[in-house]
Amino acid sequence: MTNPMMCDEFADRLSDYLEGDVDASTRIAIEAHAASCDTCGALLADLRRLQVDASKLPELSPKRDLWAGIAARIQTPVVELKNGGTVERWNGGTEKPARTSRLWIGLAAAGLIAVTATITHELTKRSIAIAPSQRTAAVQSRPDTTRRATPATQVANIDSVPPFHPSTVPPSRSTGPAAATTRLASSKASAKPSAEQTYEAEISRLRAVLNYRRPQLDSSTVAVVEHNLRVIDDAIAQCKQALRKDPASRFLMESLNDALDTKVQLLRTAATLPSTS
Amino acid sequence: MAALAIIEASSPQSGNGDSDVARAAAGDRGAFERLYRQNVNRVFSLCARMVSDRERAEELTQDVFVRAWDKLHLFRGESSFSTWLHRLTVNVVLNARKSEGRQRSRFEENDEEAGGMDALPGVVGMPLPPGDLLDLEDAIAKLPPGARRVFVLHDVEGYKHEEIADMLGVTSGATKAQLHRARLLLREALNR
Numbered sequence: 001m002t003n004p005m006m007c008d009e010f011a012d013r014l015s016d017y018l019e020g021d022v023d024a025s026t027r028i029a030i031e032a033h034a035a036s037c038d039t040c041g042a043l044l045a046d047l048r049r050l051q052v053d054a055s056k057l058p059e060l061s062p063k064r065d066l067w068a069g070i071a072a073r074i075q076t077p078v079v080e081l082k083n084g085g086t087v088e089r090w091n092g093g094t095e096k097p098a099r100t101s102r103l104w105i106g107l108a109a110a111g112l113i114a115v116t117a118t119i120t121h122e123l124t125k126r127s128i129a130i131a132p133s134q135r136t137a138a139v140q141s142r143p144d145t146t147r148r149a150t151p152a153t154q155v156a157n158i159d160s161v162p163p164f165h166p167s168t169v170p171p172s173r174s175t176g177p178a179a180a181t182t183r184l185a186s187s188k189a190s191a192k193p194s195a196e197q198t199y200e201a202e203i204s205r206l207r208a209v210l211n212y213r214r215p216q217l218d219s220s221t222v223a224v225v226e227h228n229l230r231v232i233d234d235a236i237a238q239c240k241q242a243l244r245k246d247p248a249s250r251f252l253m254e255s256l257n258d259a260l261d262t263k264v265q266l267l268r269t270a271a272t273l274p275s276t277s
Numbered sequence: 278m279a280a281l282a283i284i285e286a287s288s289p290q291s292g293n294g295d296s297d298v299a300r301a302a303a304g305d306r307g308a309f310e311r312l313y314r315q316n317v318n319r320v321f322s323l324c325a326r327m328v329s330d331r332e333r334a335e336e337l338t339q340d341v342f343v344r345a346w347d348k349l350h351l352f353r354g355e356s357s358f359s360t361w362l363h364r365l366t367v368n369v370v371l372n373a374r375k376s377e378g379r380q381r382s383r384f385e386e387n388d389e390e391a392g393g394m395d396a397l398p399g400v401v402g403m404p405l406p407p408g409d410l411l412d413l414e415d416a417i418a419k420l421p422p423g424a425r426r427v428f429v430l431h432d433v434e435g436y437k438h439e440e441i442a443d444m445l446g447v448t449s450g451a452t453k454a455q456l457h458r459a460r461l462l463l464r465e466a467l468n469r
Contacts, residue, residue, distance in 0.1 A: 014457070016453075043464070046467075050463055055435070057326075059319055059321075059322045060325050062317065067310060067314075067317075070313065070342045070343055074342075
């Protein structure tokens with residue numbers, strides 16, 4: 001009934017035929033074979049029907065309203081919290097202030113994240129302090145403030161960056177929504193903390209936010225976050241241990257910076273995760 | 278691009294949508310929420326069919342709209358907002374796939390090499406009467422990831438092979454091969 005040779009050729013050219021990528025003579029030959037061969041004719045009919053059915057698939061709907069999670073994440077830019085938990089938008093927008101506690105907590109977290117983003121911006125200009133013996137050589141390097149600094153340029157930039165003083169904001173204040181009202185840049189300090197200390201302070205704050213929000217977050221997601229934090233902590237510990245043996249290693253310093261930065265980024269993301277409904 | 282044309286033609290509030298796009302670009306979250314309401318099902322549908330995981334699709338849908346909010350000032354109106362958002366959705370899904378780690382990639386490669394549905398015993402489940410769209414939806418979800426992505430982008434969403442190849446970083450010949458493979462696997466699944 002069927003011609004194996006012709007069926008093989010039909011199978012070889014079927015994809016191009018369905019895409020309209022064959023010339024007229026090939027198209028005619030394929031259609032003629034499909035008309036004369038039950039097996040190939042059924043295959044062609046099925047695939048055509050599949051194409052039609054695929055283009056008619058209806059829209060799907062999420063099982064829950066996703067807007068709350070999106071709204072919480074796009075609130076981040078500037079949020080001022082007043083006493084009593086009323087939220088006022090930076091642009092004096094047309095919307096009424098949000099008053100639900102869950103949203104308020106989310107906004108508080110978002111506000112803190114905005115603050116820590118500023119801090120990270122400062123941190124990109126700075127670095128874990130290089131060994132004193134390396135400082136002179138490093139300062140000779142040309143600073144590049146337009147991108148993430150290499151250790152050498154970071155050292156060169158240290159003295160030119162306005163100091164940031166995390167010690168003026170005790171970590172205990174950052175527990176809970178009130179953390180978003182912290183004023184990080186208003187203090188005067190007598191000593192500059194190292195970049196590592198600054199990282200640790202930020203990590204502490206973000207940790208506090210995450211701990212505060214933990215009851216509202218999906219437990220399995222939090223477990224993944226915690227697991228990843230442990231991995232990062234291991235990397236940080238290994239970098240520090242290696243730096244004790246080789247304090248001049250640019251690679252190790254970059255690795256430590258990267259690990260600390262990754263931890264801050266992860267905590268920042270985790271702290272602004274949408275609440276489970 | 279048949280599917281995209283349908284999307285734009287069927288947009289019930291295209292007039293209001295344009296002004297909402299402008300308002301949202303200016304920072305009006307209320308306008309952006311309206312855009313979300315108008316487009317969420319379409320974005321979610323694409324995410325769900327591309328990743329075959331509803332919860333992950335919900336997360337990606339949120340990512341898409343957050344990204345849209347961040348990027349809205351870059352929207353120049355050269356295409357409709359729907360088209361722009363659709364392309365953004367594809368990018369978000371594909372970028373998420375790239376960043377999901379080596380272990381998953383390895384799993385997918387094994388999945389691809391193993392030959393598709395037959396390599397996943399039990400996932401197809403009950404016999405599927407041919408032609409039913411629900412069954413087709415189910416069968417698409419069980420395609421190997423590479424074949425599924427190409428099938429969804431081409432046959433469901435209406436992208437051309439050249440566009441899909443560009444998105445996926447492969448040749449159009451590779452996308453044609455994946456598409457044909459996907460169709461044959463679906464036919465087999467639906468005729469069981």
